[in-house]
Amino acid sequence: xxxxxxxxxxxxxxxxxxxxxxxxxxxxxxxxxxxxxxxxxxxxxxxxxxxxxxxxxxxxxxxxxxxxxxxxxxxxxxxxxxxxxxxxxxxxxxxxxxxxxxxxxxxxxxxxxxxxxxxxxxxxxxxxxxxxxxxxxxxxxxxxxxxxxxxx
Amino acid sequence: xxxxxxxxxxxxxxxxxxxxxxxxxxxxxxxxxxxxxxxxxxxxxxxxxxxxxxxxxxxxxxxxxxxxxxxxxxxxxxxxxxxxxxxxxxxxxxxxxxxxxxxxxxxxxxxxxxxxxxxxxxxxxxxxxxxxxxxxxxxxxxxxxxxxxxxxxxxxxxxxxxxxxxxxxxxxxxxxxxxxxxxxxxxxxxxxxxxxxxxxxxxxxxxxxxxxxxxxxxxxxxxxxxxxxxxxxxxxxxxxxxxxxxxxxxxxxxxxxxxxxxxxxxxxxxxxxxxxxxxxxxxxxxxxxxxxxxxxxxxxxx
Numbered sequence: 001x002x003x004x005x006x007x008x009x010x011x012x013x014x015x016x017x018x019x020x021x022x023x024x025x026x027x028x029x030x031x032x033x034x035x036x037x038x039x040x041x042x043x044x045x046x047x048x049x050x051x052x053x054x055x056x057x058x059x060x061x062x063x064x065x066x067x068x069x070x071x072x073x074x075x076x077x078x079x080x081x082x083x084x085x086x087x088x089x090x091x092x093x094x095x096x097x098x099x100x101x102x103x104x105x106x107x108x109x110x111x112x113x114x115x116x117x118x119x120x121x122x123x124x125x126x127x128x129x130x131x132x133x134x135x136x137x138x139x140x141x142x143x144x145x146x147x148x149x150x151x152x
Numbered sequence: 153x154x155x156x157x158x159x160x161x162x163x164x165x166x167x168x169x170x171x172x173x174x175x176x177x178x179x180x181x182x183x184x185x186x187x188x189x190x191x192x193x194x195x196x197x198x199x200x201x202x203x204x205x206x207x208x209x210x211x212x213x214x215x216x217x218x219x220x221x222x223x224x225x226x227x228x229x230x231x232x233x234x235x236x237x238x239x240x241x242x243x244x245x246x247x248x249x250x251x252x253x254x255x256x257x258x259x260x261x262x263x264x265x266x267x268x269x270x271x272x273x274x275x276x277x278x279x280x281x282x283x284x285x286x287x288x289x290x291x292x293x294x295x296x297x298x299x300x301x302x303x304x305x306x307x308x309x310x311x312x313x314x315x316x317x318x319x320x321x322x323x324x325x326x327x328x329x330x331x332x333x334x335x336x337x338x339x340x341x342x343x344x345x346x347x348x349x350x351x352x353x354x355x356x357x358x359x360x361x362x363x364x365x366x367x368x369x370x371x372x373x374x375x376x377x378x379x380x381x382x383x384x385x386x387x388x389x390x391x392x393x394x395x396x397x398x399x400x401x402x403x404x405x406x407x408x409x410x411x412x413x414x415x416x417x418x419x420x421x422x423x424x425x426x427x428x429x430x431x432x433x434x435x436x437x438x439x440x441x442x443x444x445x446x447x448x449x450x451x452x453x454x
Contacts, residue, residue, distance in 0.1 A: 118256050
């Protein structure tokens with residue numbers, strides 16, 4: 001008997017596959033990329049087994065191709081994410097995410113006395129270290145490190 | 153420089169800082185000049201700071217400008233729950249420049265992005281207080297004749313003192329050497345040491361307040377505040393260690409000057425006041441001239 005070909009999330013003809021998303025951050029990725037506001041067909045699976053991440057999520061978006069600047073916005077929540085660009089069911093390009101130089105509106109400033117934690121201000125950070133993430137707040141100038149990083 | 157704000161001393165290039173200092177020297181010679189005639193300056197003090205407010209208001213008055221504003225949040229619409237955003241939007245309509253003091257960090261940068269007029273940060277929490285730094289630079293240049301290659305001693309609370317951090321970063325533009333004297337609990341934070349390392353500047357740390365001050369061109373004193381200590385016993389141990397007394401000044405350089413952002417409590421003994429090396433009261437007067445210069449620069453008045 002032929003082994004049935006199993007895909008946890010069915011293949012797409014054209015579009016983008018975002019793989020190796022930490023399962024716990026799936027919905028943050030969806031939110032950051034604004035996938036909850038677009039009309040494209042989207043399928044995703046979560047809590048899939050992954051040797052690297054333990055539990056991972058995968059997102060497949062039909063007929064959607066991202067700019068690098070857009071996709072890099074997920075670097076804080078899915079630093080190991082891999083992107084496959086699909087055309088006619090074939091992977092035509094692979095991309096990895098890179099931490100951008102500036103982070104706008106994704107992270108929360110860890111300084112409780114910062115204006116961004118008092119009023120409705122879009123947070124802005126300069127990335128001062130990419131390896132062990134360190135973000136310098138544009139407003140209060142304090143550093144938020146990886147251990148204290150909270151995604152809004 | 154028209155319609156720009158001064159939120160952090162880093163907002164000004166070295167050339168711009170020198171220009172402001174030159175300008176301040178002119179105001180020292182001739183403080184009363186009606187350059188702000190017909191202009192309205194808002195002084196918004198969301199937390200009280202009598203010294204800074206009076207210095208600004210004196211500067212504005214000597215320039216012939218008019219002042220609107222408040223000296224504490226309870227007498228403003230903040231007490232009715234208005235956001236900073238709305239206050240700044242509204243006040244922008246009434247004035248040509250905003251001078252703002254606010255307890256929340258980053259509030260000045262935020263205000264400068266909302267306001268249609270220049271904003272001068274008169275202190276935003278523990279973050280920045282650039283006009284203090286500017287008057288410190290003015291005092292150093294005036295007394296030493298230069299900003300280049302000086303040996304700066306900083307004493308007291310080097311952990312929380314924002315004036316110390318800003319002055320240190322500013323002086324690093326002119327190849328300063330730094331000596332930091334502080335109790336263990338109030339040592340200069342690592343991020344600033346890293347900054348000096350990256351700039352390849354020399355600095356030395358001491359816990360004892362001794363004869364090493366004989367090398368100083370400038371001694372910058374700060375208050376050691378009781379509330380900074382987690383352990384009150386530690387405070388009791390150090391509170392009398394970081395006190396500058398007249399007898400300690402014997403071997404110091406003839407042209408050495410003592411600065412202090414004020415208010416002082418007991419960290420400079422009153423017997424120092426009559427020593428010609430004491431410069432802190434003159435330093436406060438210099439604040440008026442530098443603020444005059446900053447106001448004119450930001451308003452594009454030549």
